[in-house]
Amino acid sequence: MGEKERVEIKSVPFLPVNCNYTLLDDAYTGGGGFLNGDYLIPHVRETPDKYGRRKALSYYANYVKAVINALVDPVFRKVAARNWEGQGTDSAMFSKFQNDVDGKGTKIQRFMKRALKKAKLHGVCFIVVDNVPEQPLNKGEAIEKRAFPYAYLVFPKQVKAYECDKAGVLTSITYEIYARRASGAAVSYTTERWTWTTTSWKREAEGEPVETEHKLGVVPVIPLFGTDADEGDMQPIGDMLSIARINLAIFNLCSELRELLRNQAFATLCYPVTDNAGFDELNKIVTGTENALGYDGLARTSPSYIAPPAEQAILLQDEIKRLVEEIYRIASLTSVVGVQQKNSGVAKEWDFENTNQALADLAENCQDAEMKMAFLFEKWTNSTISYSCVYPDDFGIVDVTEALDDVTKALDLQIGGLFQKEVKKKAVEVYLADLPEERFDAVMEDIDQQIEEVQQAVGFEGAPE
Known part of the structure; x- marks a missing residue:
């Protein structure tokens, strides 16, 4: 230009x-x-x-x-x-x-x-x-x-x-x-x-x-x-x-949930009274969270506790959970942080990708x-x-146990040759990923040498007379 x-x-x-x-x-x-x-x-x-x-x-x-x-x-x-x-x-x-x-x-x-x-x-x-x-x-x-x-x-x-x-x-x-x-x-x-x-x-x-x-x-x-x-x-x-605005919404929802639980989560004592004077005396009683709820004693029922409905608290909790999941979805982290879902294997692979x-x-x-x-x-x-x-460009998270199990199944096929060598190298990459570079390379060279020795032995023993 x-x-x-x-x-x-x-x-x-x-x-x-x-x-x-x-x-x-x-x-x-x-x-x-x-x-x-x-x-x-x-x-x-x-x-x-x-x-x-x-x-x-x-x-x-x-x-x-x-x-x-x-x-x-x-x-x-x-x-x-x-x-x-x-x-x-x-x-x-x-x-x-x-x-x-x-x-x-x-x-x-x-x-x-x-x-x-x-x-x-x-x-x-x-x-x-x-x-x-x-x-x-x-x-x-x-x-x-x-x-x-x-x-x-x-x-x-x-x-x-x-x-x-x-x-x-x-x-x-x-x-x-x-x-x-x-x-x-x-x-x-x-x-x-x-x-x-x-x-x-x-x-x-x-x-x-x-x-x-x-x-x-x-x-x-x-x-x-x-x-x-x-x-x-x-x-x-x-x-x-x-994400910050969703976190702001969660901040407000958590405050509202706490206020709801603080004001309504405790059962209230219902106490029967038979006259107005009894109602006045009842206001002086401190029981339950703050006081008792009086009702007509002619109903001939014994004192009991009543609790507020839990639906509103459950609604707020579900909304908070939904917003948390939305945060990790937006951040492309549903497969890594905070969210556990029963996804198929293909769906999990897409999430990791x-x-x-x-x-x-x-x-x-x-x-x-x-x-x-x-x-x-x-x-x-x-x-x-x-x-x-x-910079590193592969950040896949590997389940070592599952990966080694797949390697074992592949070796059980007894295909041999280059296939066996590459499967063994795959096992090293999974299990010894944190090994220092020089020692890692030495292990890989050792696998190559083992396979070559096996191939030479098979070739010698199987040679025509």
Whole structure:
């Protein structure tokens, strides 16, 4: 594509509904309105006292965090295979970058895991690869003083505007960074506004703005997506917003269920009285949950307890259960977390495949983001790294007992030859998946050697005289 063809056709203000991002953050941490009860919706005729009591008794069942962890943790269960071929100080400097990505001692694996959690929660997370302002005289000094590029995260609610070309590539982005200062109970914030283009950066804070050119030729900001997005859309609405809203509904239902159980779940004593004075005295009796219910003593029945109907509580419990199942369905986790269903074997395989594909897509997004980080590192340092990064792409969950049982049945067929060798290797892959790579390879070679020896013996014994 020629330079003239790569024109910027999209320039939009970044105007997310900030309350959505606040809800997402609160749903993940359990803070905000979930902590103080402000996310509870009062009933139409609910008095302030009752509403305040219901807020005080509220609790939050956090499904958002469970879903995020279930979708991100498997991606980083195994360390990604990372290699680079830089020479001398270039290699040493990038190696140190891998072990200290952000200047705070965070390794690349942990940094990318945090970035993916934020990307999955918000729909996207931005990785900024910046360079230190004061450049050392040589790369050796840069390594010694850690004076080389570093990365940090920017969240969607911090971004104020962006521009993309028709290929969906960022050509400029503006965001704000907040520095938090606390002194006792007093908390204050200072704000810096940064704007990056393909040729320059500008920093606006207290005083005059500072603007400087860079020679990267690209915007050093990498969008890491946690959901599907159209080309050039840097504010996608992820599926976690739907899940957070369902979790909000569950929060309210749990409060209503608790209020119902608190007010109605206890049996009430029915006590017969024969005159008005008896009714007055009855009000002073404290029994059961609070007091007794009086009725005409001429009915000649003995005192007894009555209990409220359980249908309403059961209805609320069923609705909560349905919403929980809906959360895991939306998250493609019905086969992994929290939901037990009597599905056929084919249905279970489809569920596992759906979950596996969701995890593989997230792993591929992380892999691409790391490659772009290495590219920007090369640009900033004028070095050649030749970086490669491979994340795991198969996250299937294997029932070891069932798999080995299938292997035993296959060996009982006594087909022999290559079939027997491949079946044995399948058993090793299932049962010894966590074995160190060298020992795993040694076991595989041993199987090959055993089969070859058997084939040679059979061939020798069975040779014509």
